[in-house]
Amino acid sequence: MKQLRRIISTGWTNFRRNSYLSFSAVAIMSIALILLLGLVGFNFLTSKTVDSLQGKVDVSIYFRLDAEEAQILSLRDEINDLSNVVSTDYISRDEALELFKARHSEDALIQESLAELDDNPLQASLSIKATEASEFPQIVSVIEDSPYASTIDSIDFFENEAVITRIQSFSNGIRSWGLAITLVLIVIAVFVTFNTIRLTIYDQRKEIEIMKLVGASDWQVRAPYIAEGSFYGLLAGLITLVLTYGILYGLSDRIAALTGDIDLFAYFSQFWLQIVLLVLVVGVTLGVASSFIAIRRHLKV
Amino acid sequence: MIEFKQVTKTYDDEDYIALNDINLEIKKGEFVSLVGPSGAGKSTLMRMLTKESLPTFGQVIVDGVDLADLDKSDIPMLRRKIGMVFQDFKLLSNKTAFENVAFALEVSGVGEEEIAEDVPQLLSIVGLADKANHFPSQMSGGERQRLAIARALIHRPKIILADEPTGNLDLVNSYDVLKLLWKINELGTTIILATHDREIVNTVGRRVITIEKGAIVRDQQGAGRYII
Numbered sequence A: 001m002k003q004l005r006r007i008i009s010t011g012w013t014n015f016r017r018n019s020y021l022s023f024s025a026v027a028i029m030s031i032a033l034i035l036l037l038g039l040v041g042f043n044f045l046t047s048k049t050v051d052s053l054q055g056k057v058d059v060s061i062y063f064r065l066d067a068e069e070a071q072i073l074s075l076r077d078e079i080n081d082l083s084n085v086v087s088t089d090y091i092s093r094d095e096a097l098e099l100f101k102a103r104h105s106e107d108a109l110i111q112e113s114l115a116e117l118d119d120n121p122l123q124a125s126l127s128i129k130a131t132e133a134s135e136f137p138q139i140v141s142v143i144e145d146s147p148y149a150s151t152i153d154s155i156d157f158f159e160n161e162a163v164i165t166r167i168q169s170f171s172n173g174i175r176s177w178g179l180a181i182t183l184v185l186i187v188i189a190v191f192v193t194f195n196t197i198r199l200t201i202y203d204q205r206k207e208i209e210i211m212k213l214v215g216a217s218d219w220q221v222r223a224p225y226i227a228e229g230s231f232y233g234l235l236a237g238l239i240t241l242v243l244t245y246g247i248l249y250g251l252s253d254r255i256a257a258l259t260g261d262i263d264l265f266a267y268f269s270q271f272w273l274q275i276v277l278l279v280l281v282v283g284v285t286l287g288v289a290s291s292f293i294a295i296r297r298h299l300k301v
Numbered sequence B: 001m002i003e004f005k006q007v008t009k010t011y012d013d014e015d016y017i018a019l020n021d022i023n024l025e026i027k028k029g030e031f032v033s034l035v036g037p038s039g040a041g042k043s044t045l046m047r048m049l050t051k052e053s054l055p056t057f058g059q060v061i062v063d064g065v066d067l068a069d070l071d072k073s074d075i076p077m078l079r080r081k082i083g084m085v086f087q088d089f090k091l092l093s094n095k096t097a098f099e100n101v102a103f104a105l106e107v108s109g110v111g112e113e114e115i116a117e118d119v120p121q122l123l124s125i126v127g128l129a130d131k132a133n134h135f136p137s138q139m140s141g142g143e144r145q146r147l148a149i150a151r152a153l154i155h156r157p158k159i160i161l162a163d164e165p166t167g168n169l170d171l172v173n174s175y176d177v178l179k180l181l182w183k184i185n186e187l188g189t190t191i192i193l194a195t196h197d198r199e200i201v202n203t204v205g206r207r208v209i210t211i212e213k214g215a216i217v218r219d220q221q222g223a224g225r226y227i228i
Helices: A001-019 A019-056 A069-080 A095-105 A108-116 A133-145 A145-149 A156-202 A205-213 A218-259 A263-268 A274-301 B041-050 B072-081 B097-106 B111-125 B141-153 B172-186 B198-204
Strands: A059-063 A087-092 A125-130 A152-155 B002-011 B016-026 B031-035 B057-062 B082-086 B159-163 B188-193 B207-214 B215-218
Touching: A001 A019, A001 A218, A019 A156, A019 A218, A019 A274, A059 A133, A069 A087, A069 A125, A069 A133, A069 A145, A087 A095, A095 A108, A125 A133, A133 A145, A133 A152, A133 A156, A145 A152, A156 A205, A156 A218, A156 A274, A205 A218, A205 A274, A205 B072, A218 A263, A218 A274, A263 A274, B002 B041, B016 B041, B016 B097, B016 B215, B031 B041, B031 B172, B031 B198, B041 B057, B041 B188, B057 B159, B072 B082, B082 B141, B097 B111, B097 B141, B111 B141, B141 B172, B159 B172, B172 B188, B172 B198, B188 B198
Parallel strands: B031 B188, B031 B207, B082 B159, B159 B188
Antiparallel strands: A059 A125, A059 A152, A087 A125, B002 B016, B002 B057, B207 B215
């Protein structure tokens, strides 16, 4: 306990007295951590965008006019049972007509034409949403093999296929490139941070040698530097959090306007605990690990 | 107290011989001046006593312990038994005078209260009572060396190694440092003083060991003088 207090207070004193080096280490680490949070936000934005694109893709089945509703509903139940189907939306012929009338309520000509008809000309339809756009070919093939396939007039998947494929490759691209860029940037940030801390310790190699000559054990030399490293991480983490939340709060409206109503600030607020922990844990780990590795080579006296 | 038995030290695959077959015994409470030109091997000899340097052949025995048998983890314990004073002071630049001395105690796990009591006492012995909160950069050369001596003394070590302690000091300050070492020696501490300063050696006038080219060429047991 006495040792721990001494280590922390020595670490803190060093941190204050090496203010120039501490400042640069904290600044570099803050940049690294802001980058990290930026990437968390970027991943959220891309996955939201991809989700909303995917959500817009559905496949509709149009049934023959003479198809029995009971058969359609059986087919619907069969489709609903598929694990890769999120939801189905059945619109009966009557509902379709109502919707059509409502949509064209201003258009007198259409209203009159409809009144002329004896029979409802609209088809019943079933629109299907899948977990992923890539699941549609499989879903469609199940439908085509179904005993109720004879009730089907057309499936618009074949018209949507090109669009679906493009969205798929686009979203895969965003995801894998986003991940690759994320990793590269994080690796760079870690290297820069590590090197900054290494420089601050290199600057004190003489002191380390002296401590060893005065009879300090490796751990007695190392511990205050590790404490100092954790202070870098802690302070950089706090700066990062304040800046990130401040900027997101200030720019929330503009981000939403830019991204089509994705509320980044709400996302960061919802997961505040995870984000605070992530930043502080990564920051402190980075500081401690860098100090630990950097000091090793100077202890051989 | 200290014994060198057939100690040889070579560097770079035996191309350079720093010490050649040194046999030497230093008894408890002696004040020994180690003299010789730069590069004669004085520092190498001293560095072996703290296991900063290892002999290529032979044995170094300190306080009955063969240093070759000393585990790496026990080196800090050895160094706490030996006080060291260097030409370039080797003070911790980002610590105050008080903290520099206190650090030597902290590494031995001494408590805050004892530190608060012992350090000011020692600082006043070396005449630095009013400089406790100064950093080394704010002190003169003589003050820094006296601070280094205070740090070397704080453990009440059995041996003090002073490697050219007056090398960076003027005559007055050199004499102050010497007086301090004398005083310490009178209290029973073995002192080994390496120097190439004729004035200093002749002033001390105790046992003088002369080293040249890695070998002992002369060992004057009492009232020795610097003769080269």
